[in-house]
Amino acid sequence: MSRAVEELNRRMLRARDAMDRAYAQPLDVPALARIANVSEAHFIRTFRATFDETPHHYLQRRRVERAMYLLRATDRSVTVICLDVGFSSLGTFSRIFRDIVGQAPSAYRERGPIQAVPNCFAMAWTRPSSFGEAPAQNIV
Amino acid sequence: MFNALAISSIYVLDQDQALEFYVGKLGLEVNTDQDLGFMRWLTVSVPGDRDRQVLLQTPGPPALDQKTAAQVRELLTKGATGGHLFFTADDCRKTYTELRAKGVEFTEEPTERPYGIDCGLRDPFGNHIRFSQPLPVTASAKAQEKGR
Numbered sequence: 442m443s444r445a446v447e448e449l450n451r452r453m454l455r456a457r458d459a460m461d462r463a464y465a466q467p468l469d470v471p472a473l474a475r476i477a478n479v480s481e482a483h484f485i486r487t488f489r490a491t492f493d494e495t496p497h498h499y500l501q502r503r504r505v506e507r508a509m510y511l512l513r514a515t516d517r518s519v520t521v522i523c524l525d526v527g528f529s530s531l532g533t534f535s536r537i538f539r540d541i542v543g544q545a546p547s548a549y550r551e552r553g554p555i556q557a558v559p560n561c562f563a564m565a566w567t568r569p570s571s572f573g574e575a576p577a578q579n580i581v
Numbered sequence: 582m583f584n585a586l587a588i589s590s591i592y593v594l595d596q597d598q599a600l601e602f603y604v605g606k607l608g609l610e611v612n613t614d615q616d617l618g619f620m621r622w623l624t625v626s627v628p629g630d631r632d633r634q635v636l637l638q639t640p641g642p643p644a645l646d647q648k649t650a651a652q653v654r655e656l657l658t659k660g661a662t663g664g665h666l667f668f669t670a671d672d673c674r675k676t677y678t679e680l681r682a683k684g685v686e687f688t689e690e691p692t693e694r695p696y697g698i699d700c701g702l703r704d705p706f707g708n709h710i711r712f713s714q715p716l717p718v719t720a721s722a723k724a725q726e727k728g729r
Contacts (some may be wrong), residue, residue, distance in 0.1 A: 443651050447594070450658035454707055457660075458688040491659060557695040561711065 452477040453491040456484070457499060461564060464503045465527040470496065498572065504528060505541045506568040509577070512550040519546045541569045542577045588624065590636035591664035592657050594706045596623050599637045602705055606683045609635075620644075627668065635666060657707045664708035673698040673714035 456477040460468060473496055474484035488496045504526040511522045520531055523546075528534035538546050569577035593599040600623070603609045609625040612634045616622075624634035640653035656662045670676045674691045677700050681687065688709070689701040699713030 443654065447654050447658040450655060451705075451707055454658065454660045454703070455686070458686075458703065462687075462689055559696070560692070560694055560699075561689070561701055561709075 450491055453488050460500045460503055502569050505538055513555045540573045588634045588636055590638050591708050592640050592662055593637045606685055660707045666710045668712040670712045670714050
């Protein structure tokens with residue numbers, strides 16, 4: 442029983458790592474389920490049981506986190522950043538960004554430039570913790 | 582005052598499998614592999630840096646009760662035990678290519694950062710490992726300056 446859970450955890454972690462790495466690509470459930478080596482139906486349920494959110498939400502919050510970073514670390518336009526982090530429609534991006542962060546991308550950008558910090562820790566700690574129920578962590 | 586960090590420890594699920602990975606794939610060397618009777622004391626080091634050891638420890642009784650050990654194993658496989666190792670390399674991209682060819686599971690490709698080129702990988706159990714090729718100090722200071 443417990444070995445099976447450990448093996449499954451490890452596979453879910455592999456899929457989560459793939460989202461952290463390839464968030465800009467059109468990652469869908471079939472692709473992620475293949476990485477985790479489980480069936481599609483099984484994947485969503487197991488991922489949620491493991492990390493307490495659906496893979497879809499995980500990916501959207503990762504994309505928004507990367508967008509928050511790029512808005513403040515670069516001077517790329519909002520449209521370019523939207524595509525850079527894996528959204529295909531500016532409307533969807535703006536809506537989800539606002540849902541999660543509580544501010545429009547252009548307004549968020551006005552917080553100004555950020556400090557250079559090790560990227561893996563920025564990604565781990567500044568990914569918004571909720572879908573807007575809690576305020577998104579600010580990047581310093 | 583302290584004068585060095587000599588040993589740090591991470592959890593692994595299986596010490597033989599850990600050796601296969603850390604020595605066989607990552608190229609570390611066995612520092613100590615000794616049966617203490619009650620535990621297998623297994624440490625590895627970067628070749629040429631034997632003063633710094635990583636203890637590869639399995640969670641289990643009697644050090645941890647069965648239930649706690651199971652929790653640790655579960656967290657480890659979720660990547661949540663906080664086991665991180667950070668190495669440096671002379672050539673990050675070359676090391677990446679070599680390790681990829683050996684089937685190492687990477688979480689991030691070599692990427693240029695203000696402090697150097699670095700990348701990330703997982704061990705077979707879920708521990709997070711990074712290695713970077715730090716920028717020379719002067720170049721690093723310039724990059725930081727540029728980033729401002």
